[in-house]
Amino acid sequence: MKIAVCVKQVVTREWPLRVDEARTWVEDRDASFEMNEPDAYALEEALRLREQHGGEVVVCSAGPARAAQVVREALARGADRAIRVEGGGLAAADAAMVAEALAAAMRDEQFELVLTGLQSDDQGFAQTGVVLAELLGIPHATIIMEVQVADGRLRVKRELEGGWFQWVSMPTPALLTIQSGINQLRYATLKGIMAAKRKEVRVVEAAADLVPRQEILEIRVPEKTKQTHMIAGSPSEAAAELVKVLREEARVI
Template sequence: MKIIVAIKQVPERDARIRIDAEGTWIDLQDVEFTLNESDAYALEEALQLKEEHGGEVVVLSAGPERVGKTIREALAKGADRAIHVESDDLAAYDALGVARLLAAAVKDEQADLILTGLQSDDLGLGQTGVILAELLGLPHASLILKIEAAEGGVKVLRELEDGWFQHVELPTPAVLTIQSGNSKLRYATLMGIKKAKTKEVRRVTPLELAAEPEASVVVLERVLLPNKQRTTQILGGSPAEAAAALVEKLRFEVRAL
């Protein structure tokens, strides 16, 4: 089974949020980056499928040079090679534009499956995988927890709302977007880290992909810190003082104790 895993490098969860000078994104100075959480699960599913059925796992990522570090980490965990769509200017593309780049980068790979996380922890659009399927003319299923090989394709477990699930069968090649949480994520071994250094990373630019640049239809104009929806009373003092103050509130104002 040949599996492509599209991954994204995103700011660490506890990164300090300061708005940049243009007011259109956060100031990335001093920000640490990491692999997007649901993409980490997509990678894990791909590696498990390879262990079970053999084949190849190819990591695909778009972004500036720093993304190379996240790609190496994926290779260290066991992916076989990688494609890095190198661009310092991804913010100029909307979700369709990014998906067009990814589609152009993998269209000749003849993969059986393309996996990606269901949404990114930074922009959270939750669309790249589904758009990619449409651009490549492939069937897809989203919010997938489990993948099994089946006659002519795969059988997947899909999460629905409110604790419901369903199985979906679909023919391969197909695109699946992976929900977090089904498997335990592996760590890279020392041997894996060593091997990753020699694995192939093919770097391509948007220009080389000749993915026709089209004007974005959706533009992120500015970002701002959210307004509070409720007035929060912050209870200060030592932990014991704050706890006592909260109990007072819960007893006499909320009347819940």
């Protein structure tokens, strides 16, 4: 099975984010970056499907030059080769723009299955995969918790709200957005890291005529909707005060 998996590079969760001077993006010049976590689950699922059914896993990413880091990591974890679409404007781009950049580079490959993470940790659109499916003209399903492949068809377990699920089947080629927790992640081994250096990475320039469809006017820290009583002091002082207010003020213990 010829599988593509799309990964995005995002700022690490631990990085203390600040809004940039223009207040339209975050200050990420010195940030550390990582593979978007839901995409890591999509990659793992692709590797497991290859182990079961054979074929190859091609990692695809669209972003600025620094995104090469997550592509290397995906290759180290076991992807066979990579397509990296490079464009400075892609770091803060809307989902449709990223999907267009990916589609242009992926279309001729005729993938049988395309996997993406459910959503990204930065803008959190949860749309890039869905729009990519439309651009590639293939069926899709979202928030997938299990993937079965038989006779050129997929049967996938889709998560619904409130603990409900539904099985959906469709022909390949198809695109699935993968829910976190579908599998247990593997990490790169030293052998994998060494092998990654010899793997093919095709770098494609993003088309110059990609048009943004959304504009970020301003980013800010959310306004507080609640008066929070912040309890200061050493751990033992704060704990004693907390127990006191929970007993005497909130009366919940």
